[in-house]
Amino acid sequence: MIITATHYLVLSLIIFCLGLVGVMVRRNFITVLMSLELMFNAVNLNLIAFSYRLDDLAGQVLAIFVITVAAAEAAIGLGLIIALVRLKDTVSLDEADVMRS
Amino acid sequence: MKFYDLIWLIPIFPLLGAIINGLVSNRLGLQKSVTNAVAIAGSGLAWLLGWAAIVQWALELGIHNTHIVSLFSWFQGGSLRILDGSVAEVDVAASFQLDPVSALMVAFVTFVGFLIHVYSIGYMHDESDRAYARYFSYLNLFMFSMLVLVLGSNMAVMFVGWEGVGLCSYLLIGFYFEKEWCAAAGMKAFIVNRIGDWGFLLAIFATFMVFGTLEFTEIFPTAAAHPETYAAAATVIGLLLFVGAIGKSAQIPLYVWLPDAMAGPTPVSALIHAATMVTAGVYMVVRCNVIYRLSPTAMLVVAIIGGLTAIIAATIGLVQNDIKKVLAYSTVSQLGYMFLAAGVGAFVAAIFHVLTHAFFKACLFLGSGSVIHACGGEQDIRKMGGLKKYMPTTYWTFLAATLAISGIPIFAGFFSKDEILAKAFEAGAGDLNTFGTTYYALWALAVVAAVLTAFYMFRLVFVTFHGEFRGGEEAEHHLHESPWTMTMPLVVLGVLSIFGGLIGIPGKLFHHPEWNLIERFLEPVILPIGHAAENAEHLSHHAVSLGLEWGLVLLSVAAASFGIWLAYRFYMGAGAFVRPRLLAERFSFAYRLLLNKYWVDEIYAATVIAGTIKLSRFLWEFDARVVDGVVNGTALTTVGSSFISGVFDLKVVDGAVNLVAKSYDVASREFRRLQVGFTQGYAMVMVFGAAVLLGVFYLVKL
Amino acid sequence: MGFLIENFGAIFFFLVAALTVAGAVGVVTLRNPVHAALALLETFVMVAILFILRHAEFLAAVQVLVYAGGIMVLYLFVIMLVKVKDLRAEDAFLLNIAPLAVLGGVLLGALLAAGILLGTMAAGDGAVAALQTIGDETVGNTEAVGWLLFTKFLVPFEVVSVVLLVAMIGAIVFGRRDAALSGPGEGVEP
Incomplete structure (x- = not known):
C-alpha cells in the first residue's frame, strides 16, 4: 500500500477541523490559542504533502514562513492573555467583552 | 528638462510635506517657522512645477496631445470578457496624464492651494505648535489627493485621489475635534460622501466590464466611435458616476454635508469646500463627457439635479445669518449651475465656471475668514456691520468677488454664468435630445437663482460691511485689518475675480469666436461623437439668433442688477431690515421653512437614519429569536418538551402561548452571548459561512 | 509477516497519524490546560515525524526546535503564570454553543473531505528529486531549503523577519505592567 498525498490531506483536514472546533468551543484563551496552533500544523502538513507530491521545495519554504507567523501569533496571543489577566483577572474569552455595547 | 515628464512629482511634493509635518513636526512639536517652510515648500514647488509642466507641454507637444506618464503596473488580475465580445486583461497602471482639463485643474488647484497655504499662516497662528503642524500636514495631504484626482489617467488612480480628498475633508472639518459638533460634522461629511463613493466604485466596475480598461484615453475614443453600441452602457455608467459626483459635489439629495463642513477652519472651507474638492464631481462629469453625451437620460438627470440644487440652495441662502453658512449654500447653488451646464452639454462652460468660481469663492471665503478673525470668532452677521472702515482691503476684495458671483459684466462670474444660462436656453430652443421643455424650465429656474444669488450675496455685503457696528463696544476695539499674509491672497484672488473671466469672452457675440480662449483650449477634450450626433449639435448652435443671444446677456445682467437693487432696498439706508422683517412675519411659514433649510436634516434623521436604526434593531431581534432558536435548538427542545408535558393537562393553548413567550425569553437571554464582543460566535459564523x-x-x- | 514488512511504510504512517489525531483530540477535549498542552506537544512531535516521512527533514527539525522547544515552553510559562483552575466542564467549554460548533466543524470537514476525495488529485507516490537538489547537484534537504530561502524567497524571508520584530514589540507592549490599557469603564463609553 502506498501512502499518497490524499492520505496526508485527509489527516491534515481532520487535525484542522479539530483545531477549528477547539477554537470555537474552548472557553479558555490559552487552549483557544493551542487549537489555533493545531490548525497551523494542519496547514503545514498540507504544504509538505503537496511539496512532496509535486516535487517542489517551495512548499517547504512556505511552511517555514507559516511556522514563523505562528511563532509571532503565539507571542502576541500570550501577550494578550497576560494583558487580559491583568485587566479582568480572567482567561475566559467570553469575558473579554469591553467592545460589547 | 522635460517638466511634463515629471508630472508625477507634482503630487509628490505636497505628500512629502504632509509626511514631514505629520510625522515629524507634529510629533516633536517643532516651531511654526519650520512647519511653514515645509508646508509652503510642498505646495509652492507643486505650483511651480505644475505651471512649468503645463506651459512646456502646451508649447512643445501641443494641447491636442494627451501626455501620459505611466509609472508602474499597479495591479493585474485575470481576464474578463467585455461588451464587444473580446477578452480584456485586468491591468491597471499607476499613471498620470496631462490634457487640457487636467492642466486647467492642476493650474488653479496648485495656485489657489498655494495662496491658501500662505493665508493659513496668518489665520492659524494662534494654534499650538502641534495643532499647527497637524493642520498643515492635512492641508498638504489634501493638495496631494486633489492633484492625484485630477492628474490620474484612469479611473482607479482618480478614485485614489477621490477617496483621499474625502479623507482630508473629514480630517479638516473635524480639525477642532475636541468640540463635539465639529467631530460630528466631520463624520457627517465622511458618511454622506461614502454614499457617493459607492456609486463611483460601481461605475468603475461597470466601466471595466464594458470597456475592459479604465484608461480615459482608451475608453472615450472607443465609446465615441461606436455611439450605438455603448449607449445603454453609457446610461448606467453615467448615472453611477453621477451618484459619485452628487456626493462629492454636494448636490441634492446629498448636499447636507457641505453646510456642516463649515465647522472646519475657514481657509479649509475656502480650499476644499469652495475652490477645489467639491468641483471634483464637475471635473469628473466633464472628463467623462463622452459617456454623458451618449446617454440623453444621464444628461437630463444631471441637468435636473443641477438646476434644482441651484435654486433650492439659493433660497436657503436667502435667510441664513451665519456668514459662512451663506457662502456654503451659495457654493452648493453654484455647483448646481455647473452641473446644469454639464447637463445641457456645455462642458466647457461647466469647467469655466469651476475656474471662475474657484477664484471668487476662495476670495469670499478668505474674506469671511478675515472678518471672523477680526471679530474674534463671531460668525453671525447680525452682530457685524460697518466693517468697511476698519478693514478696507477685505471689503474691496470681498466686494469684487461678490460682484463676480452676482454676474455683473467684466467680473469673472459674469462670463461663465452667462454662458451657462445661454447654453441652457439654447438647449431648450434647440430641443436637445427632445427634452426641450424641461431644459426651458431649468433655464427659467437658473435665471431666478441668479436673481437670488445677487440678492443674498449683496445682503451679506451690506449687512456685514455697511451700516453701524452691532457687536458691542468692546468687540469694536478689536476690529483690525488682517496681517499681510492674509490680505495678500485676498488681493490676488480679488484681482482674479475681476479679470479671470476674460479668458472666456463670448466672442461669438462679436463675430470673433476665437476670443473665447478657454473653449479653444478645452476643445480636444470634447471628442466628436459619430456623425449624426455632430450634426445635431451643429443645429443647436444656430437655434438661437445673435439678437436673442444679446437679449439673454442683457437679461442675465438685469437679473443680477435686480437682485442687487432688492438687497439695497432691504438692507441699506433708513429702512434697513424693516422690510425683510415684515416679509418674514407675513410669510412666517416660508421664512421658517428656509431658515430651517427645508428641514432636510430632520427629514433624513426621521427617515433614513431612523430606518437604519430600525433595520438594525430588526436584524438584532431576528438574530436573537430565529438564529438563537437554532443555536439553542437542543437545549430548547428539552426545555420546551418538559414545559409542555408539565402544563399539557392544564391548558394546552395557554401553554403553547407561554411556550412561545418563554422560548423568546430564554432565547434572547442566551443569544446575547453571540452579540458584539463574543469572539467565538464570530468564528462560528465564519465556519458556517465558509x-x-x-x-x-x-x-x-457540478 | 510478509505483509507487515511489505507495508511497513503504510503501517507506520497510520500509526503516527492515529497518534497525531489522538493528540489533537486531547488538545480540544482535555479540561486541564496543562494536560492539553502536553497533548499538543505530542501532536507536534508526531507531525515532525510525518514531516520526515515526506522528506522535509529540515522542517522536522524546525518543528521540534521551534514548536516543541520554544512555543510550547512559552505556553507552559503562561499557564503557570495565570493559575488556571477551570476543571469543571462548564468552565472549560462553551457548552451552549458546543453542539452547533461541532456541527459546523463536521460540516465544513465533510465538505472539504468530499472535495479532496472526489477531486482530481491523482493518487500515487511523489518524488524527492527536487527536495534534495540545488540545480543539478544532489545535496541535503537542509542545504536545498536554505538555498531556496536565500535566493528566490529572500524578500519574503526579510519581510517575515519584520513580522517577527513587530510581534516582539507588540508582545512587549501588551505585557508591560504600565501598559496603556485602561481598566474596565475607564475611558470606554459603556
Missing part, C-alpha cells in the same frame, strides 16, 4: 460558500461552489461546479 461551509455555505463551499457548498455553493460545489453546486456551481
Whole structure:
C-alpha cells in the first residue's frame, strides 16, 4: 500500500477541523490559542504533502514562513492573555467583552 | 528638462510635506517657522512645477496631445470578457496624464492651494505648535489627493485621489475635534460622501466590464466611435458616476454635508469646500463627457439635479445669518449651475465656471475668514456691520468677488454664468435630445437663482460691511485689518475675480469666436461623437439668433442688477431690515421653512437614519429569536418538551402561548452571548459561512 | 509477516497519524490546560515525524526546535503564570454553543473531505528529486531549503523577519505592567 498525498490531506483536514472546533468551543484563551496552533500544523502538513507530491521545495519554504507567523501569533496571543489577566483577572474569552455595547 | 515628464512629482511634493509635518513636526512639536517652510515648500514647488509642466507641454507637444506618464503596473488580475465580445486583461497602471482639463485643474488647484497655504499662516497662528503642524500636514495631504484626482489617467488612480480628498475633508472639518459638533460634522461629511463613493466604485466596475480598461484615453475614443453600441452602457455608467459626483459635489439629495463642513477652519472651507474638492464631481462629469453625451437620460438627470440644487440652495441662502453658512449654500447653488451646464452639454462652460468660481469663492471665503478673525470668532452677521472702515482691503476684495458671483459684466462670474444660462436656453430652443421643455424650465429656474444669488450675496455685503457696528463696544476695539499674509491672497484672488473671466469672452457675440480662449483650449477634450450626433449639435448652435443671444446677456445682467437693487432696498439706508422683517412675519411659514433649510436634516434623521436604526434593531431581534432558536435548538427542545408535558393537562393553548413567550425569553437571554464582543460566535459564523460558500461552489461546479 | 514488512511504510504512517489525531483530540477535549498542552506537544512531535516521512527533514527539525522547544515552553510559562483552575466542564467549554460548533466543524470537514476525495488529485507516490537538489547537484534537504530561502524567497524571508520584530514589540507592549490599557469603564463609553 502506498501512502499518497490524499492520505496526508485527509489527516491534515481532520487535525484542522479539530483545531477549528477547539477554537470555537474552548472557553479558555490559552487552549483557544493551542487549537489555533493545531490548525497551523494542519496547514503545514498540507504544504509538505503537496511539496512532496509535486516535487517542489517551495512548499517547504512556505511552511517555514507559516511556522514563523505562528511563532509571532503565539507571542502576541500570550501577550494578550497576560494583558487580559491583568485587566479582568480572567482567561475566559467570553469575558473579554469591553467592545460589547 | 522635460517638466511634463515629471508630472508625477507634482503630487509628490505636497505628500512629502504632509509626511514631514505629520510625522515629524507634529510629533516633536517643532516651531511654526519650520512647519511653514515645509508646508509652503510642498505646495509652492507643486505650483511651480505644475505651471512649468503645463506651459512646456502646451508649447512643445501641443494641447491636442494627451501626455501620459505611466509609472508602474499597479495591479493585474485575470481576464474578463467585455461588451464587444473580446477578452480584456485586468491591468491597471499607476499613471498620470496631462490634457487640457487636467492642466486647467492642476493650474488653479496648485495656485489657489498655494495662496491658501500662505493665508493659513496668518489665520492659524494662534494654534499650538502641534495643532499647527497637524493642520498643515492635512492641508498638504489634501493638495496631494486633489492633484492625484485630477492628474490620474484612469479611473482607479482618480478614485485614489477621490477617496483621499474625502479623507482630508473629514480630517479638516473635524480639525477642532475636541468640540463635539465639529467631530460630528466631520463624520457627517465622511458618511454622506461614502454614499457617493459607492456609486463611483460601481461605475468603475461597470466601466471595466464594458470597456475592459479604465484608461480615459482608451475608453472615450472607443465609446465615441461606436455611439450605438455603448449607449445603454453609457446610461448606467453615467448615472453611477453621477451618484459619485452628487456626493462629492454636494448636490441634492446629498448636499447636507457641505453646510456642516463649515465647522472646519475657514481657509479649509475656502480650499476644499469652495475652490477645489467639491468641483471634483464637475471635473469628473466633464472628463467623462463622452459617456454623458451618449446617454440623453444621464444628461437630463444631471441637468435636473443641477438646476434644482441651484435654486433650492439659493433660497436657503436667502435667510441664513451665519456668514459662512451663506457662502456654503451659495457654493452648493453654484455647483448646481455647473452641473446644469454639464447637463445641457456645455462642458466647457461647466469647467469655466469651476475656474471662475474657484477664484471668487476662495476670495469670499478668505474674506469671511478675515472678518471672523477680526471679530474674534463671531460668525453671525447680525452682530457685524460697518466693517468697511476698519478693514478696507477685505471689503474691496470681498466686494469684487461678490460682484463676480452676482454676474455683473467684466467680473469673472459674469462670463461663465452667462454662458451657462445661454447654453441652457439654447438647449431648450434647440430641443436637445427632445427634452426641450424641461431644459426651458431649468433655464427659467437658473435665471431666478441668479436673481437670488445677487440678492443674498449683496445682503451679506451690506449687512456685514455697511451700516453701524452691532457687536458691542468692546468687540469694536478689536476690529483690525488682517496681517499681510492674509490680505495678500485676498488681493490676488480679488484681482482674479475681476479679470479671470476674460479668458472666456463670448466672442461669438462679436463675430470673433476665437476670443473665447478657454473653449479653444478645452476643445480636444470634447471628442466628436459619430456623425449624426455632430450634426445635431451643429443645429443647436444656430437655434438661437445673435439678437436673442444679446437679449439673454442683457437679461442675465438685469437679473443680477435686480437682485442687487432688492438687497439695497432691504438692507441699506433708513429702512434697513424693516422690510425683510415684515416679509418674514407675513410669510412666517416660508421664512421658517428656509431658515430651517427645508428641514432636510430632520427629514433624513426621521427617515433614513431612523430606518437604519430600525433595520438594525430588526436584524438584532431576528438574530436573537430565529438564529438563537437554532443555536439553542437542543437545549430548547428539552426545555420546551418538559414545559409542555408539565402544563399539557392544564391548558394546552395557554401553554403553547407561554411556550412561545418563554422560548423568546430564554432565547434572547442566551443569544446575547453571540452579540458584539463574543469572539467565538464570530468564528462560528465564519465556519458556517465558509461551509455555505463551499457548498455553493460545489453546486456551481457540478 | 510478509505483509507487515511489505507495508511497513503504510503501517507506520497510520500509526503516527492515529497518534497525531489522538493528540489533537486531547488538545480540544482535555479540561486541564496543562494536560492539553502536553497533548499538543505530542501532536507536534508526531507531525515532525510525518514531516520526515515526506522528506522535509529540515522542517522536522524546525518543528521540534521551534514548536516543541520554544512555543510550547512559552505556553507552559503562561499557564503557570495565570493559575488556571477551570476543571469543571462548564468552565472549560462553551457548552451552549458546543453542539452547533461541532456541527459546523463536521460540516465544513465533510465538505472539504468530499472535495479532496472526489477531486482530481491523482493518487500515487511523489518524488524527492527536487527536495534534495540545488540545480543539478544532489545535496541535503537542509542545504536545498536554505538555498531556496536565500535566493528566490529572500524578500519574503526579510519581510517575515519584520513580522517577527513587530510581534516582539507588540508582545512587549501588551505585557508591560504600565501598559496603556485602561481598566474596565475607564475611558470606554459603556
